[in-house]
Amino acid sequence: xxxxxxxxxxxxxxxxxxxxxxxxxxxxxxxxxxxxxxxxxxxxxxxxxxxxxxxxxxxxxxxxxxxxxxxxxxxxxxxxxxxxxxxxxxxxxxxxxxxxxxxxxxxxxxxxxxxxxxxxxxxxxxxxxxxxxxxxxxxxxxxxxxxxxxxxxxxxxxxxxxxxxxxxxxxxxxxxxxxxxxxxxxxxxxxxxxxxxxxxxxxxxxxxxxxxxxxxxxxxxxxxxxxxxxxxxxxxxxxxxxxxxxxxxxxxxxxxxxxxxxxxxxxxxxxxxxxxxxxxxxxxxxxxxxxxxx
Amino acid sequence: xxxxxxxxxxxxxxxxxxxxxxxxxxxxxxxxxxxxxxxxxxxxxxxxxxxxxxxxxxxxxxxxxxxxxxxxxxxxxxxxxxxxxxxxxxxxxxxxxxxxxxxxxxxxxxxxxxxxxxxxxxxxxxxxxxxxxxxxxxxxxxxxxxxxxxxxxxxxxxxxxxxxxxxxxxxxxxxxxxxxxxxxxxxxxxxxxxxxxxxxxxxxxxxxxxxxxxxxxxxxxxxxxxxxxxxxxxxxxxxxxxxxxxxxxxxxxxxxxxxxxxxxxxxxxxxxxxxxxxxxxxxxxxxxxxxxxxxxxxxxxxxxxxxxxxxxxxxxxxxxxxxxxxxxxxxxxxxxxxxxxxxxxxxxxxxx
Numbered sequence: 001x002x003x004x005x006x007x008x009x010x011x012x013x014x015x016x017x018x019x020x021x022x023x024x025x026x027x028x029x030x031x032x033x034x035x036x037x038x039x040x041x042x043x044x045x046x047x048x049x050x051x052x053x054x055x056x057x058x059x060x061x062x063x064x065x066x067x068x069x070x071x072x073x074x075x076x077x078x079x080x081x082x083x084x085x086x087x088x089x090x091x092x093x094x095x096x097x098x099x100x101x102x103x104x105x106x107x108x109x110x111x112x113x114x115x116x117x118x119x120x121x122x123x124x125x126x127x128x129x130x131x132x133x134x135x136x137x138x139x140x141x142x143x144x145x146x147x148x149x150x151x152x153x154x155x156x157x158x159x160x161x162x163x164x165x166x167x168x169x170x171x172x173x174x175x176x177x178x179x180x181x182x183x184x185x186x187x188x189x190x191x192x193x194x195x196x197x198x199x200x201x202x203x204x205x206x207x208x209x210x211x212x213x214x215x216x217x218x219x220x221x222x223x224x225x226x227x228x229x230x231x232x233x234x235x236x237x238x239x240x241x242x243x244x245x246x247x248x249x250x251x252x253x254x255x256x257x258x259x260x261x262x263x264x265x266x267x268x269x270x271x272x273x274x275x276x277x278x279x280x281x282x283x284x285x286x287x288x289x290x291x292x293x294x
Numbered sequence: 295x296x297x298x299x300x301x302x303x304x305x306x307x308x309x310x311x312x313x314x315x316x317x318x319x320x321x322x323x324x325x326x327x328x329x330x331x332x333x334x335x336x337x338x339x340x341x342x343x344x345x346x347x348x349x350x351x352x353x354x355x356x357x358x359x360x361x362x363x364x365x366x367x368x369x370x371x372x373x374x375x376x377x378x379x380x381x382x383x384x385x386x387x388x389x390x391x392x393x394x395x396x397x398x399x400x401x402x403x404x405x406x407x408x409x410x411x412x413x414x415x416x417x418x419x420x421x422x423x424x425x426x427x428x429x430x431x432x433x434x435x436x437x438x439x440x441x442x443x444x445x446x447x448x449x450x451x452x453x454x455x456x457x458x459x460x461x462x463x464x465x466x467x468x469x470x471x472x473x474x475x476x477x478x479x480x481x482x483x484x485x486x487x488x489x490x491x492x493x494x495x496x497x498x499x500x501x502x503x504x505x506x507x508x509x510x511x512x513x514x515x516x517x518x519x520x521x522x523x524x525x526x527x528x529x530x531x532x533x534x535x536x537x538x539x540x541x542x543x544x545x546x547x548x549x550x551x552x553x554x555x556x557x558x559x560x561x562x563x564x565x566x567x568x569x570x571x572x573x574x575x576x577x578x579x580x581x582x583x584x585x586x587x588x589x590x591x592x593x594x595x596x597x598x599x600x601x602x603x604x605x606x607x608x609x610x611x612x613x614x615x616x617x618x619x620x621x622x623x624x625x626x627x628x629x630x631x632x633x634x635x636x637x638x639x640x641x642x643x644x645x646x
Contacts, residue, residue, distance in 0.1 A: 028421075033421070034421035034424070034425065082617055082621070085621055085625035085626075085627055085628070086620065086621065086624055086625050088626050089624040089625060089626065090624070091358075091624060092420050092421075093354065093358070093360050093420075093581075094620055094623075094624035094625075095620075096360060096420070096421055096424060097360065097573065097577060097616065097620050098616070098617055098620040098621065100362075100570055100573065100616065101613050101614075101616030101617035101620065102613075102617060104570060104609065104612065104613035104616065105610065105613035105614065105617065107609075107613075108609040108610040108612075108613055109610065111609070112606070112607070112610065219561075222566070226425070226428065226429075229425060230425075230429075233422070233425075262440065262454070264436065264439060264440045265436055265437070265440060265454075267432060267433075267436055268432070268433045268436040268437060271429035271430075271432055271433050272429075272433065274425070274426065274429050275414065275426055275429055275430070278418060278422055278426055279414045279417065282418065282422065
């Protein structure tokens with residue numbers, strides 16, 4: 001029975017990773033860059049929700065929505081100020097190092113504003129836990145909401161990409177930026193939109209993450225961010241269903257590893273997965289193989 | 295004599311001269327008793343950071359790949375050498391001999407791990423390489439935190455669980471105590487040792503980059519496919535650079551370990567943040583410029599300590615420096631702007 005509980009917790013954690021991984025995978029697919037600061041956008045989103053919901057007592061849904069809006073704006077500002085000027089830089093390291101700088105900037109700004117002490121986050125989900133099998137299996141409301149919300153977000157996003165013009169533009173830009181531009185697609189606006197969606201989702205993921213693991217510090221976002229990137233790579237970078245599969249597999253691996261192998265080594269296990277995936281099948285489960293050309 | 299000297303040789307000689315001059319001045323100030331104890335405590339960390347920055351710069355500037363795992367190599371150098379020093383404290387009473395052996399052990403272990411990690415990692419490049427090195431660095435830190443090593447009359451005991459799981463006899467000694475790390479490392483590091491190590495590292499990297507091998511490495515950085523097509527063994531050279539770079543980081547770790555009596559692997563000293571701090575030094579000093587790395591490491595460590603009240607903002611300043619430097623140096627718009635500026639003030643002189 002405990003195995004099933006671990007499995008459900010793993011799927012729940014994996015759902016959070018999947019939502020974060022969406023931001024990575026879309027940005028990587030379209031702008032061809034690793035947005036290191038994505039994890040810290042999660043942290044900012046959680047702090048916004050903490051201040052508005054836990055401290056000011058705002059309606060939980062309103063608070064999450066507000067945090068999503070703020071993160072959307074933040075994501076777009078970061079893209080405009082730090083990444084856009086470097087889009088045509090000659091060295092591929094330039095934008096990567098800048099992204100690391102932005103990540104550092106967000107962390108340390110939060111450190112100055114909110115302090116290094118962890119704050120305890122109250123779960124925004126106020127549902128009674130689900131009891132199955134005569135109370136032997138208790139699933140918390142947060143866990144359920146996380147899994148359901150993840151599936152809804154995935155479905156909406158896939159519909160958005162398939163059915164809307166903006167979504168099709170995203171696909172086109174990810175295939176070939178120059179050709180898309182020639183077809184009259186506004187590439188800059190499309191990239192900005194990608195950052196906006198990714199960052200907005202990051203805020204939701206942050207709130208869900210902190211509802212399940214209620215300690216919030218300025219460094220909260222860094223680790224889940226890197227793990228979600230691992231999930232994105234695992235599922236195949238650039239693929240939305242891949243993010244879902246990669247995220248959930250990674251979440252399950254982490255929770256089972258923590259339960260059955262070693263709690264201190266759970267991070268190491270997740271990173272070992274990343275290394276193995278990249279070495280064995282760098283394109284991930286659902287990714288496309290890209291050949292390097294002259 | 296200086297006139298017909300190779301430009302690169304001149305450049306390296308100037309760097310050695312600067313390091314030695316700074317050393318003499320600092321030693322003079324210390325001997326005259328005019329240096330605060332706070333500043334004296336910073337001297338060895340300064341050398342540690344400079345050394346690590348030189349190592350990372352070799353990887354970023356000449357291999358053209360970003361490693362975020364250099365803190366991990368520092369960690370290996372630190373722990374392997376500190377372990378040796380603590381175990382051999384009684385057997386080798388001579389500080390100098392023991393420290394030199396510890397140094398060699400630290401460097402060899404860091405190089406060995408660098409080599410082993412590089413074999414799989416160097417199949418990747420760019421963002422993937424950066425994130426995998428980061429992953430390796432974190433794994434190293436995690437494993438060191440659960441490593442327990444002890445010795446008693448029955449021999450060596452190793453555990454990854456807890457100190458009790460070592461099952462030591464009554465006379466047993468725990469040398470590596472998991473998250474509590476290693477205690478009682480002899481205090482062998484000094485500013486002099488640090489400066490000597492920096493000079494050796496600079497000598498190695500300058501000679502390496504000016505050699506035939508170094509030029510082969512640079513050709514790989516500039517165009518891997520072209521380099522491959524003229525018969526350069528890309529894999530071999532990449533492995534070589536990565537290993538040397540890891541070895542220098544290992545030397546920095548040895549210096550770091552022998553400056554503290556208690557060595558622990560925290561996110562602060564051997565985590566991802568340390569790798570980023572070193573990266574800031576490399577970027578500010580100029581990618582591919584070793585002299586710059588040393589100077590940047592010194593300035594960025596000293597400045598926040600000297601200007602009191604600024605130390606709270608240290609990390610924030612690092613972040614802003616990093617972003618601003620990258621935008622200024624690499625954004626196409628900024629490059630055009632700089633060229634215009636140069637053309638305006640120094641007509642006839644093109645920026646290189």
